[in-house]
Structure formats: C-alpha cells, structure tokens
Amino acid sequence: xxxxxxxxxxxxxxxxxxxxxxxxxxxxxxxxxxxxxxxxxxxxxxxxxxxxxxxxxxxxxxxxxxxxxxxxxxxxxxxxxxxxxxxxxxxxxxxxxxxxxxxxxxxxxxxxxxxxxxxxxxxxxxxxxxxxxxxxxxxxxxxxxxxxxxxxxxxxxxxxxxxxxxxxxxxxxxxxxxxxxxxxxxxxxxxxxxxxxxxxxxxxxxxxxxxxxxxxxxxxxxxxxxxxxx
Ligand code: CTP
Ligand code: MG
Numbered sequence: 001x002x003x004x005x006x007x008x009x010x011x012x013x014x015x016x017x018x019x020x021x022x023x024x025x026x027x028x029x030x031x032x033x034x035x036x037x038x039x040x041x042x043x044x045x046x047x048x049x050x051x052x053x054x055x056x057x058x059x060x061x062x063x064x065x066x067x068x069x070x071x072x073x074x075x076x077x078x079x080x081x082x083x084x085x086x087x088x089x090x091x092x093x094x095x096x097x098x099x100x101x102x103x104x105x106x107x108x109x110x111x112x113x114x115x116x117x118x119x120x121x122x123x124x125x126x127x128x129x130x131x132x133x134x135x136x137x138x139x140x141x142x143x144x145x146x147x148x149x150x151x152x153x154x155x156x157x158x159x160x161x162x163x164x165x166x167x168x169x170x171x172x173x174x175x176x177x178x179x180x181x182x183x184x185x186x187x188x189x190x191x192x193x194x195x196x197x198x199x200x201x202x203x204x205x206x207x208x209x210x211x212x213x214x215x216x217x218x219x220x221x222x223x224x225x226x227x228x229x230x
Pocket of ligand 2 (some may be wrong): 019
C-alpha cells in the first residue's frame with residue numbers, strides 16, 4: 001500500500017539517484033540495482049516515507065529512467081521525479097528547484113544509503129528545526145589515518161579524534177541550502193561543503209551504521225546482511 005506523507009510536515013527530502021554506479025560494476029544505474037529482490041531506491045524511499053515529518057520527496061533519477069522510476073515508486077509513496085544531472089551536485093540542484101518555498105527544512109540524502117533508518121532522518125530534521133542552519137550525521141573514524149606524500153612516503157599520523165566520517169541525510173534550512181547552491185562549488189564539494197564555503201556553521205549529530213553508502217560489490221553483501229539484523 002502507498003504510504004501517506006504528512007501534509008503538515010515541514011521537511012522535503014531530496015534523493016539524488018541519477019548516478020551510474022560505476023564502482024558497483026556493470027549493470028543498471030545503481031539506484032535500480034536489486035538488494036534482496038528490490039531496487040535500492042525502493043528500500044531508500046520506503047524508509048524516507050516512514051519518517052513522520054516528511055511532506056515531500058523529490059527523486060533525481062537517470063534521465064532515461066524517469067517513467068520506470070515513477071512506476072517503481074508509485075506503490076511505495078507519493079514522490080516527485082525529476083531528471084538528474086551529470087554530477088551529483090547538479091542532480092541535487094535540480095531536485096531542490098522542485099521544492100516549494102513554504103517547506104522550511106530540506107534534507108539531502110543518497111539513494112545509495114538505502115538502509116538509512118527513519119529515525120536518522122527525523123533526528124537530522126529535528127536538529128535543524130531546533131535552530132541549527134546545517135546538520136550532518138557522522139561516525140567516528142575507527143582506522144588509523146596517515147598523511148602521505150610522493151612515493152607513498154608517510155608524512156605523519158593524523159589525529160583521528162578530530163576526524164569524522166560523513167553520511168547523509170544532510171539537513172539544512174531551506175534558504176541556507178538554496179543560497180549555497182546558487183553560489184555553487186566544484187563537483188567534489190558535498191552539500192555541507194557548499195554551505196561551509198558560504199560561511200554558515202555546520203553541526204555534526206550522531207550517524208548510523210545502517211546509513212552506510214552502497215558503493216562497491218562488497219557493500220551489497222554487507223547490506224544484505226544488515227537487512228537480516230533483527
Ligand atoms: N548521483 C546523482 N547524480 C549523479 C551522480 C550521483 O544523483 N550525476 C547520486 C547517486 O545516484 C547516489 C549518490 O548521488 O545515490 C551518491 O553517489 P555515488 O555513491 O557516487 O553513486 P554513483 O555516482 O552512482 O556511483 P559511482 O560513483 O560508483 O558511479
Ligand atoms: Mg559517484
């Protein structure tokens with residue numbers, strides 16, 4: 001049955017899903033690859049739609065798959081589907097353009113983080129609602145990190161206590177994200193990076209192991225296992 005979104009919710013979630021998934025190996029665009037028999041995008045949208053403050057979901061889909069994506073998500077939740085761009089940042093900008101001004105909070109999420117729990121979506125949104133302009137979910141770094149120079153010579157050991165692994169959804173006041181995207185940045189900058197460049201403070205909140213990004217074939221195997229966690 002199609003989930004209902006909350007018509008009084010104050011959150012729009014943008015879901016860039018237009019990537020090819022090159023690192024996953026040959027096959028369909030990543031958002032349409034199957035995990036336990038269902039496309040990653042279906043897993044992702046089902047969890048977003050279960051977050052009670054979400055009013056609008058905008059998917060940036062591969063341009064050749066717009067109708068397929070609409071048909072796929074029709075039984076899951078009401079969504080707006082737009083064509084993505086050549087880079088993730090362009091896909092986000094195109095999805096952002098579909099959000100009406102009356103929605104105060106915009107979350108930017110990756111379809112590739114297909115198992116992100118609704119609770120993380122709510123906690124990021126709540127932090128923005130509580131007055132923070134920009135919020136990112138993070139995990140601590142567990143490995144030792146080295147800085148290296150030419151010839152793979154170690155220059156030093158980085159203090160990992162000051163480092164964080166960044167996940168999505170990243171949450172923003174709508175006006176803050178819109179201004180940051182209008183100012184632009186290079187293709188490697190994430191949404192929080194654009195906002196940082198604009199001089200806005202970005203705050204970390206606890207992320208979730210379940211919000212792992214499915215990037216390589218091993219990640220699909222790990223995600224299958226995570227689905228079995230009770
Ligand atoms: N994405 C997008 N538009 C692009 C590139 C990426 O909407 N032009 C989306 C992907 O669909 C994904 C998210 O951004 O949900 C994170 O990107 P990534 O994990 O790098 O996915 P892909 O770009 O598909 O994978 P790869 O880099 O291995 O090709
Ligand atoms: Mg990519």
